[in-house]
Amino acid sequence: MNGTDTLVINTTNEAPSTLKHRELPELILKVYLTRGIIAIPMALITSFSNGLVMFLFLTDPKRCLRSSPSCLLVASLALVDFMVGGFLEPTDAYYSLAIAFGRQHSIGRKDLQSAAAYFLLCSMLLLLLITFDRYTAISRPIHYPHRITKRRVCISVVMVWIYCALLIIGIRQWGEKFRNEIFCVHVDVVVLVITVLFCNIVYLLRKQTSSLKRFSRSSDDIFVVRASERERKITMTLLLMLVIFLVCTMPWFIMMQIFDYCDICKKNWWIMKLLFILFQANCAFNPFLCTLRMPPYKTSVKLALLRFEFFRRCFRSTCPARQEYQLQRRDANCRNRGGRKGRLASSSSFVLPKAF
Numbered sequence: 001m002n003g004t005d006t007l008v009i010n011t012t013n014e015a016p017s018t019l020k021h022r023e024l025p026e027l028i029l030k031v032y033l034t035r036g037i038i039a040i041p042m043a044l045i046t047s048f049s050n051g052l053v054m055f056l057f058l059t060d061p062k063r064c065l066r067s068s069p070s071c072l073l074v075a076s077l078a079l080v081d082f083m084v085g086g087f088l089e090p091t092d093a094y095y096s097l098a099i100a101f102g103r104q105h106s107i108g109r110k111d112l113q114s115a116a117a118y119f120l121l122c123s124m125l126l127l128l129l130i131t132f133d134r135y136t137a138i139s140r141p142i143h144y145p146h147r148i149t150k151r152r153v154c155i156s157v158v159m160v161w162i163y164c165a166l167l168i169i170g171i172r173q174w175g176e177k178f179r180n181e182i183f184c185v186h187v188d189v190v191v192l193v194i195t196v197l198f199c200n201i202v203y204l205l206r207k208q209t210s211s212l213k214r215f216s217r218s219s220d221d222i223f224v225v226r227a228s229e230r231e232r233k234i235t236m237t238l239l240l241m242l243v244i245f246l247v248c249t250m251p252w253f254i255m256m257q258i259f260d261y262c263d264i265c266k267k268n269w270w271i272m273k274l275l276f277i278l279f280q281a282n283c284a285f286n287p288f289l290c291t292l293r294m295p296p297y298k299t300s301v302k303l304a305l306l307r308f309e310f311f312r313r314c315f316r317s318t319c320p321a322r323q324e325y326q327l328q329r330r331d332a333n334c335r336n337r338g339g340r341k342g343r344l345a346s347s348s349s350f351v352l353p354k355a356f
Contacts, residue, residue, distance in 0.1 A: 035096040035277060053297070056300045072154070121183070131238075138235060
C-alpha cells in the first residue's frame, strides 16, 4: 500500500485529472514499464550504431571521410544520436521503471524533457545543414568546394550546439509559460525549410540527370554521368534519412503541440508517452538504414572489416564472382560505346561527301 501511495504521488504530474483514481496505478505501470523495458535495448543499439559511424569517421580507413564536409555533418548528427543512446535513453529507462514500480528517483521531469528537446532541436538543425549542403552540391557544383568548406561546417555545427543550449536555458529561466510555442515554432520552421529545399533538390536531380544522359556522346562524358549518379545516390540516401526522421519524430511532436487544446489527447495521454519510443528508434536504426549505406561509409566499413581474418576469407570467396560480374559489365559498356562510335563514324562518312 505504501508503494501504491508513493506511485500515485509521484505520478500526479504525469497523468491528467480525467483518469479515475483506480485506473491510475495500473495504467501507469503498463505505460512506463513498456517504455522503460524498450528503452534499454534501444540504448544499446543506438550507442553501437552511432558509435560505429563515429569510429569510421575518426579512423577514416579510406582517407575520404574527415576531409568531406558532408561526412562531417553526418558524423555530427551521429554524435547527437550517440548522446541520446548513451545518456538520454538510459536515464529515461531508469525514470520510467522508477515510476512504474513506485520507487523514489532524483530525476526531474522537466530536466528530462529539456534534454529531449535539446537533442531533438540539435538533430533538426543538423538535418537542415545537411539539406543545405546537398542543395549547394546539386545546384552549384562548381562553387560547392569554395562555399562549403570543412572550417565553415565545423563553425556551423558548434553554433548549432551553442544556440540550442542557450535556447533551452532561456526557456527554462524566462519563457516557461511559452515553452511549447517557442520550441514548436523552431521545429515547424526548420521542417518547412527542409521540405522546400529537398523538393528543389529532387527537381534539380531529375533535370540534371536527364540532360546529362541526353547530351552524353563521348567516352569522356561517362565520368560526368557517373559523378552525377554518385551525387544522386548520396542525396537520395540523405532524403531517406529525412523521411525516416520525420516519420519517427513528427507523431510525437504534433501530439505535443495539440495536447493542451485536445481533450481526446489529454484522455489518451499515454499515447504521447509511447510515441517517444519512435524518436528513440530513429536514433537507433538511422545509421543502419541510411548513413552506412552512403558510398564513402560503405567502403570504409568494408575496409574496416578486412582487418579481421574471418571477413577476409568471406571477401575472398565472393571476390571472384564479383570481379567476373564487373568485367562483364565493363565489356558490355565498351561494346556499346564502340558500337555508338561506329555508328557516328559511318554517319559522318556518309554526310561529309554531301557537304563537299
